[in-house]
Amino acid sequence: MAGKKGRSGPPGNINNCKHPHRTYLKRGVVSKKYAWILPFLKRYSDALLRDKPDATEAERRLVNVGETAYGVRVMILQEAKENGFIVKQGDTWDLSPGVKDLPRFLAIERQALISLGLERRARAIPVLSDYIDSKKSKNDPEPQHPNPHHKENPQ
Numbered sequence: 001m002a003g004k005k006g007r008s009g010p011p012g013n014i015n016n017c018k019h020p021h022r023t024y025l026k027r028g029v030v031s032k033k034y035a036w037i038l039p040f041l042k043r044y045s046d047a048l049l050r051d052k053p054d055a056t057e058a059e060r061r062l063v064n065v066g067e068t069a070y071g072v073r074v075m076i077l078q079e080a081k082e083n084g085f086i087v088k089q090g091d092t093w094d095l096s097p098g099v100k101d102l103p104r105f106l107a108i109e110r111q112a113l114i115s116l117g118l119e120r121r122a123r124a125i126p127v128l129s130d131y132i133d134s135k136k137s138k139n140d141p142e143p144q145h146p147n148p149h150h151k152e153n154p155q
Helices: 022-027 032-051 057-083 097-116 128-138
Strands: 086-089 092-095
Touching: 032 057, 032 097, 057 097, 092 097
Parallel strands: none
Antiparallel strands: 086 092
């Protein structure tokens, strides 16, 4: 619909869409029973973008990849909750097909987070003297002896 703000291009075109999976959900490509996931996906991507406020376009695409993998992970877990994690076949059993694919989506999400530079980082351990100085600098008065008549240096 050319000429309408936000709806330019041919109908169904999501080539330059910021959040294509949201468009898929809104257009009914994904079942309506998963519409409840949308707010979770938005919070997920917003949280990642808060960690990377100056994200480049490539980093935004990685956020989309992680967000999509997260959404699929949630859908797989929801299906497993409803239908079971295990499928019995005669005397044997196996994991349900969705649960078998779960590690792949977890790996995709993890790799997207690592590529964004959001892996766990070790905190720097302060030098003891710096730590003590920082505690003293909070304008705390020197600790007083509980006995007011106590003298520090009796002579």
